Amino acid sequence: MDGKELLSRLIEIPGVSGYEDQISDMVRDTFRPYCQEVHQDAFYNVYGKKAGTKQGLGPKVMLAAHLDEIGLMVKDIDEKGFISFTNIGGVDQRILLSQEVYIHGKEKLFGVIGAKPPHLQGKEEAKKAVPVKEMVIDAGLDPKRLKELVSIGDLITFKSPLIDLNEPYVCGKSIDDRAGVVMMYETMKELDKLVFAGEVYFVATAQEEVGTRGAIISTYSVEPDIGIAIDVTHGDTPDASKEETHNMDTGPVIAVGPNMHPKLTDRLMNVAKDNGIDYLIEVEPGLTGTDARSIQVSRQGVPTVLIEFPLRYMHTTVEVLNMDTIKKAARLTALFIASMGEGWEECLTY
Amino acid sequence: MSDLLKRLVSAKGASGNEDEVRQLIIEEITPLTHQVTVDRMGNVIGYKRGSVPGKKVMLCAHMDEVGFIITRIEENGMLKFGTIGSIDARILPSKRIRIGNEGIPGVFGIKAIHLQEPAERETAVKAKQLYIDIGAKTREEAERKVKPGDYAVFDSEMVYFGEGKVKSRALDDRAGCAALIEALKADCPFDLYACFTVQEEVGIRGAKVAAYNIKPDMALIIEGTTCSDVPGIEPQNFSTRMGMGPAISIADLSSYSNKKMVAYLIERAEKASIPYQIKESLTGGNDAGEIQRSRGGVMTSVVSIPCRYIHSPSSVMDLEDFNNTIRLVQEFLKGCEAL
Amino acid sequence: MRELLQKLAGVYGPSGNEEPIRDAIQKEIEDHVDEFYTDVMGNLIAVKKGKGGGKRVLLAAHMDQIGLMVTHIDDKGFLRFAALGGISVANSICRRVIFRNGITGVIGYETEVESWKDITLAKMYIDIGASGKEEAESQIKIGDVAVYHSPFSANNDKYMGGAMDDRAGCALLVETIKSLESTPNDLYFVFTTQEEVGLRGAKTSAYALEPDLGISVDVTITGDTPKAKPMAVSLGEGPAIKIKDASILAHPKVKELMVGTAKKHGIPYQLEILEFGGTDSGAIHLSRGGVPSGVLSIPCRYVHSDSETIDANDLKNGVKLLVKILEGEINF
Known part of the structure; x- marks a missing residue:
């Protein structure tokens, strides 16, 4: 399957943090043809294992891209049948008004987030963002029927299928970080073209959006020698500073800072240079908001690198991605893994 | 001994880039220990065999310091930066720094007072509006010397002044590293792990994996801690007082010290007539937080050297406090069989 | 249970200083468990062995108070x-x-x-x-x-006083220990330390015990007082089964186990979504390779005041629900 096709399918499957059962099953099935072994754990992390053709000489590498997505959750249902909700993961309340959603109750229900018409608002009121606690979802059902189908704690996802913008840009929801899962899938294919040592665990992690919780658990379980976290970063837009955003068309972004292993990161950059893959650098002075933060300090410590793709409008329903970046990043990652043969430990020595 | 301190505070070591201070510490502790290893995070662990089997003792001081990282080079050759660890941006204007492993000199510029509006002078500067000037006229010129991702630290020499006082950068926690190294000269009945951790200032990262590796039974953390016994601060907010001896923590935001260890430290201090103080605040956190919660739990306590103006290029410490901290840690080691 | 709760709520035990409350709880349970011990962090761990073939279940209630x-x-x-x-x-x-x-x-x-x-x-x-x-x-x-320092009082089936957070949870666990007849599961009742300062005791005990499943018992806030922040939990409508707080998304299967058991035995319950705060399960579920965990909450008004208020029936029903969960076979 081609990457865009896979991305389009993945973002259609609900997988709000903590409730990733469906997306986890789908990712498992997607990984299967390209891995020797695939399993899931109790927290819906998916582990795909690929052993190198050169046995015993290379490191145990763990890739991590998260499969969960941000979303909403039913908090209460009032006597008229309006649903109040809370957010799971970081949702900008300003994008919520008038969104179309699915409520995952006993049945999958369609609903809209209501917005008070402008002519009913006072001047002062109109200046302020509407807070989440004042919003409700209208599922168009009478309260009795609604309460039969929906209960407190049910998940709500956004309706926003993948569309093509000007080639090669695509747009949709939850590209953060389903595109990372697609990148792992493409990396598997790339690896099949190469000879590499050691073994590679492709881990699609759960609960990243609520505190990299899936990565904490899965890294402990895999006990890797090297970690490669894969996530999105901010693409350039006119309303954000150049310091905080990245050109959408150059290629993958390699992060540097205390959270990443300096020598391993150098090696990653050298592999990119040697193979003519353009990349950008993102400087992260503190902890990154990605799985890398947890992978690095698992057990006795895991030297970790972070590979990112620029994404515009992160955590909205119209995230925009350059699909070519995924291919470039996958090729870089596969070449990086294949570059570590005998004596790979040397590149970690302080 | 103060030569050791001088060597330690002269070495660069912003969190995530501790190479220079790490090499120095390895050299310093090699003669004092049986084995020196560096783990995957870059922590240095010196192992000293004990004569009594059973328990493992961990001494811990962090070798990283607060600093900066270059995030972007502007067209005009000026550098934008991020801060590593917590630094009050108001102290930055008109300070010198050293960038990268080469130690390229740079300064935080600020437009001259003549050019400022009166209201501007009243406003605190933010790190985002500041920039580093290395004297490069263009981006190309700057790129020949520095690149995004290069780390930087304050440039400030150690100076003896006043009555037994010392001023330097990075006293938090090179003073602790120096005290730990000196304390290693004392005998410990148990197996001793002298641990110099990385990345404390960015979230107690190194200590977490070091403790997991070492599996200690007890750990003593040696810190440089805040000391606010200065004008304008009321006594209840001093936290520690300069010249009153090492500060023993009952608790801070990251850990609650083991009561037996605290009682034992006090007992040893009193027996050896070492002045000490109890830290009068609950603020801050340090390596003890992660060590205490490692695996099934570890007994921890913290001894701190009071440092005024912490996280700035001009931290100030009293040499008597420093010496007494060494004595206290040595006393702790000698008798720790009692624990 | 009033006597037990009043006794436990009256014993001193702020975070890091849990010695007196630990002794008090130990006295209550020592004749009802197979073994008990205190670990480095000061957690009191009481073990009740199962008949075999069951799961290792960690049950946590924190002893410390603010x-x-x-x-x-x-x-x-x-x-x-x-x-x-x-x-x-x-x-x-x-x-x-x-x-x-x-x-x-x-x-x-x-x-x-x-x-x-x-x-x-x-x-x-x-x-x-x-x-x-x-x-x-x-x-x-x-x-x-x-x-x-405030007196314990009771009227209208409500208990009021300091330290209901989380002596109510401790009382619930003590009563559960006493009420359990037989179980296939190996039960580790942990009365944890330093929860109020960062779930510290729970973290190390979960690591040491390596359970298959974790359930903590703690109080939660309610939305049933005049102009309260919206929250669909009320006093007296049953123990609350947590869906989420800032520290955990309760594992769906643990939540289902709790809801299913309540329904099967006709025990009233509520579902809880707490938009801030956290409890021991937050640390337990991330231990080692992950421990599916949930939380049984006791609705409580005026949390972190000297007059925390809970409902007698919520407490009783909490015991009933927990006993039924633990007596059954846990299949997942």
């Missing part, structure tokens, strides 16, 4: 303090506190402040009635911790 740690004693004998856990200004003004040695005091504030909004904990102090520094120091040391 407190005020003395950080400075001034020349006149007033004590400055820092919050050990979630002590708030609003819940502290002019409240009575008590130290481990029985010395009591009242929390005052610098009355020169212009507005109530300007009061911070740094502007507050504890007055123990000492005539000067020396007298104060003869009774209290830097690092000593006080807790709210």
Whole structure:
């Protein structure tokens, strides 16, 4: 399957943090043809294992891209049948008004987030963002029927299928970080073209959006020698500073800072240079908001690198991605893994 | 001994880039220990065999310091930066720094007072509006010397002044590293792990994996801690007082010290007539937080050297406090069989 | 259960100083469990072995309560303090506190402040009635911790007093230990330390015990008081089964186990979504390779005040529900 096709399918499957059962099953099935072994754990992390053709000489590498997505959750249902909700993961309340959603109750229900018409608002009121606690979802059902189908704690996802913008840009929801899962899938294919040592665990992690919780658990379980976290970063837009955003068309972004292993990161950059893959650098002075933060300090410590793709409008329903970046990043990652043969430990020595 | 301190505070070591201070510490502790290893995070662990089997003792001081990282080079050759660890941006204007492993000199510029509006002078500067000037006229010129991702630290020499006082950068926690190294000269009945951790200032990262590796039974953390016994601060907010001896923590935001260890430290201090103080605040956190919660739990306590103006290029410490901290840690080691 | 709760709620035990409450709980359970011990972090762990073939289940309730740690004693004998856990200004003004040695005091504030909004904990102090520094120091040391001091009372099936958070949970576990007849599961009841300062005892005990499943028992806030923040939990409508808080998304299968058991046995329950805060399960579920975990919550008004209020029936039904969960076979 081609990457865009896979991305389009993945973002259609609900997988709000903590409730990733469906997306986890789908990712498992997607990984299967390209891995020797695939399993899931109790927290819906998916582990795909690929052993190198050169046995015993290379490191145990763990890739991590998260499969969960941000979303909403039913908090209460009032006597008229309006649903109040809370957010799971970081949702900008300003994008919520008038969104179309699915409520995952006993049945999958369609609903809209209501917005008070402008002519009913006072001047002062109109200046302020509407807070989440004042919003409700209208599922168009009478309260009795609604309460039969929906209960407190049910998940709500956004309706926003993948569309093509000007080639090669695509747009949709939850590209953060389903595109990372697609990148792992493409990396598997790339690896099949190469000879590499050691073994590679492709881990699609759960609960990243609520505190990299899936990565904490899965890294402990895999006990890797090297970690490669894969996530999105901010693409350039006119309303954000150049310091905080990245050109959408150059290629993958390699992060540097205390959270990443300096020598391993150098090696990653050298592999990119040697193979003519353009990349950008993102400087992260503190902890990154990605799985890398947890992978690095698992057990006795895991030297970790972070590979990112620029994404515009992160955590909205119209995230925009350059699909070519995924291919470039996958090729870089596969070449990086294949570059570590005998004596790979040397590149970690302080 | 103060030569050791001088060597330690002269070495660069912003969190995530501790190479220079790490090499120095390895050299310093090699003669004092049986084995020196560096783990995957870059922590240095010196192992000293004990004569009594059973328990493992961990001494811990962090070798990283607060600093900066270059995030972007502007067209005009000026550098934008991020801060590593917590630094009050108001102290930055008109300070010198050293960038990268080469130690390229740079300064935080600020437009001259003549050019400022009166209201501007009243406003605190933010790190985002500041920039580093290395004297490069263009981006190309700057790129020949520095690149995004290069780390930087304050440039400030150690100076003896006043009555037994010392001023330097990075006293938090090179003073602790120096005290730990000196304390290693004392005998410990148990197996001793002298641990110099990385990345404390960015979230107690190194200590977490070091403790997991070492599996200690007890750990003593040696810190440089805040000391606010200065004008304008009321006594209840001093936290520690300069010249009153090492500060023993009952608790801070990251850990609650083991009561037996605290009682034992006090007992040893009193027996050896070492002045000490109890830290009068609950603020801050340090390596003890992660060590205490490692695996099934570890007994921890913290001894701190009071440092005024912490996280700035001009931290100030009293040499008597420093010496007494060494004595206290040595006393702790000698008798720790009692624990 | 009133007697048990009243007893436990009256014992001193702020975070890091859980020795007295640990002794009290130990006395309650020692004849009802197969073994018990205290670990390095001070957690009390009580084991009840199953008949075999079951799961290893960790049950946690925290023994510690929030407190005020003395950080400075001034020349006149007033004590400055820092919050050990979630002590708030609003819940502290002019409240009575008590130290481990029985010395009591009242929390005052610098009355020169212009507005109530300007009061911070740094502007507050504890007055123990000492005539000067020396007298104060003869009774209290830097690092000593006080807790709210208020009588336990009961009416209309409600229990009111300090430290319901989480002595109500401790009482629920103690009662569960006493009520359990037989179970296929190996049960590890952990009365944890230092929950209020960061789920610390739960973290190390979960690592050491390596359970298959974790359930913690703690109080949660309600939305049933005049103009309360919206929250679909009320006093008296049953124990609450947690869906999420800031520390955990309860594992769907554990949640289903709890809901299913309540439904099967006709035990009233509520579903809880807490938009902030956390409890021991937050640390337990991330232990090692992951421990599916949930939380049984006791609805409580005025949490972190000296008059936390719970409902007698919620507590009783909580015991009933937990006993039924533990007596059954757990299949996942």
